[in-house]
Amino acid sequence: MLSPELLHGLRNLSLAARQVAEGFLNGAHASRRHGAGMEFSQYRPYQPGDDLRRLDWRLAARSDRYYLRESEIDTSLTVHLLLDASASMNHRDDNGLTKLDYARLLLASLAYLATQQGDAVGLTILSPTGLRHLPPRADARQLPRLYHALETVEAAGSFPDHATLAPLTARRQRALTVCVSDLYESEAEISTLLTRLRATSGDVLLLHLLSHNELTFSYQGAVTFRDLESGQTLQIDADQQRPAYQQQLQQWLRDTAQTARRQGFDYHQLSTAEPLDGAIREFLRKRKNS
Structure with a gap:
């Protein structure tokens, strides 16, 4: 890869x-x-x-x-791709990629795979200004539509509120929902959305995207961090805070994975420094069992 x-x-x-x-x-x-x-x-x-x-x-x-x-698996599905386009997805890793860059590549690859399987593929971009929704289709023109939407998306603001998200859960349509998000939320709005989609649409695969520098806390010395969604800043000594940060991060990741699985989602953690094969394997496994 x-x-x-x-x-x-x-x-x-x-x-x-x-x-x-x-x-x-x-x-x-x-x-x-x-x-x-x-x-x-x-x-x-x-x-x-x-x-x-x-x-x-x-x-x-x-x-x-x-x-x-x-x-051996000859049935087609409806695959609904969800992209978290909140501002935290602009976080940049040491390799120069933002989370949004990685998410674009991943979702485009999943769309290509699903189309090759004969699936109807749709995409919803979740942003505070509203939903950009491409309904699932299996025709030859759908892939270019999806690619264009992914190429032109920009991450901004916070995760959309309940009123903005309401149209997604208003209709029942059997589908495999695949959500790519860094899961930065203030009031469990992402997990609430996925819980409702599971109730109305069926299977949910949650691909939790983090950057390598978040996972390893590779920063050194005095660092000023800025929250990409609220604009708040925090000054710390990275070397001094690293042990406590890593301990809290690992606890949060364990709690997040347990909560997702308890709610009935398939959960898979990703790093922007890793090839995309892990996520693709999870998608194909989930598709096989859907």
Whole structure:
């Protein structure tokens, strides 16, 4: 898997998403991992009218015959992607990537994967000024729409309030909801939203995104921190505060994971310094079981 900074350096979200998804699937096939969209029960000859996306072009090139891969998991889903676009997602890691940069790459890759599986994919960008919502679709034009929305999103303000979020939970539609967020909230508004979505839509996969410098507290000496959402500042000695910070962070992460799982979410922690394969594997596992 390419590193997140190399993928971001491509400056082409469509190309990066394809590189991530196909690189993962090729690696998974070589290692014989099991999971949705990665292993196939059998091949059968192509017949007119078959979906060309399931055609094994490599096998065709070697044998001059056309075969379709019949997946062990052959059902399509509705996949609803949620992006937290509050200002805290502007936090920048030591590798130069913001959380929003990483989230763009991840969600674009998941959208590409889901589309290749034949799923209807939608996207909702959560910001205080309102929801930017692309309803789930399975047509060929949906991916460019999703890429454009992700490329143009800007993180600002705090997480939207209940009134802004209300349209998301007003309708019942069976879907696999995938939320990417750093889970910085003031009154449990994110977990409240996901609880309601689980009740109205079904399965929820929560991808908790943190930066590497948050996890390791790599700062040194006197540092001034500014809250990206409230603007408040705090001056500390990083070396002196590191032990207490790391202890409190680990406790918060344990509590967050336990709470999410108690509420029925699938929870997975991510770092902006790590390749995207962990999140993709969780998505495919969840898709297989949905």
